Amino acid sequence: MHAAGAIVYRMQDGEPRCAVVHRARYDDWSLPKGKVDPGESLPTTAVREIAEETGVTCSLESLIGTTAYPLKENTRKEVTYWSARAHDGEFAPNSEVDRLKWLPVNEAKDLVSYALDRKILTRFADAPMPDSVLLLVRHAKAGSRREWSGDDALRPLDKSGRAQAEMLVPMLRSFGATRLHSAPRARCEQTLSPLADELGTEITIEPALSDEAFLDSPDAAVARLVEIARSGDGVAAVSSQGTAIPGMVQRLAASSSIRIDETHTKKAGAWGLGFAGDTLLFADYYRSPLPVL
Secondary structure (H helix, E strand, O other): OEEEEEEEEEEEOOEEEEEEEEEOOOOEEEOOEEEOOOOOOHHHHHHHHHHHHHOOOEEEEEEEEEEEEEOOOOOEEEEEEEEEEEOOOOOOOOOOOOEEEEEEHHHHHHHOOOHHHHHHHHHHHHOOOOOEEEEEEEOOOEOOOOOOOOOHHHOOEOHHHHHHHHHHHHHHHHOOEEEEEEOOOHHHHHHHHHHHHHHOOOEEEOHHHOHHHHHHOHHHHHHHHHHHHHOOOOEEEEEEOOOHHHHHHHHHHHHOOOOOOOOOOOOOOEEEEEEEOOEEEEEEEEOOOOOOO
């Protein structure tokens, strides 16, 4: 069984205060989390469950970790947690949660009922907090290059790719994506088009972020990516290609002394990148958001 949740925090007096919830059914204090609904990605589940339990909207940031424990009848529950910055909303008692407290990390660790929750809170406390977050998305599946007779820049998504692009919408929104950028390729633009339609916003074309532009000037591509992350309000989603994305991630990681074993990015896969200024703090990889069963 898969579930997802987060350390939901808001800043107070320069210190994060974390949401801890009391569940009347179990008479325990825990982190907000819940089971995956059919067709959901784990990030989508985390944000939905947080809203249902706490009444708070939030945007995910870094991946904190996964806990696992046995259930009855030889089943096992795995819960994946993120850090998540709280936005709007107010708590009201509901069928799952009757109390909520916003606490400094150490006080939250003292209150929660389970050692696994304390472990996640410790990891949250040890993780650096980003100034900006960017989602770097490889375009979804497109028709075969060999079977496309026209300009390759105009090669569109195929039926499977269009479905992937639609499924990316709730996942990208879970991280608060509001600014959209794309390499100058039809398939890259089309990957973000469903989200652009839902947000009612335009996609900014980025000539420096295509495969060819990256191979010609990798430093310029990385500099532009960091500039996008830092400029403007909210989180940016950038769609690019299968050579540029691993190359940019590798360069960012190397300059920040972050070890990433594998940077190959599958179609409709995405990297969640967090920055403090120009420095990369984390790089979390998310596969194409297919349903978790």
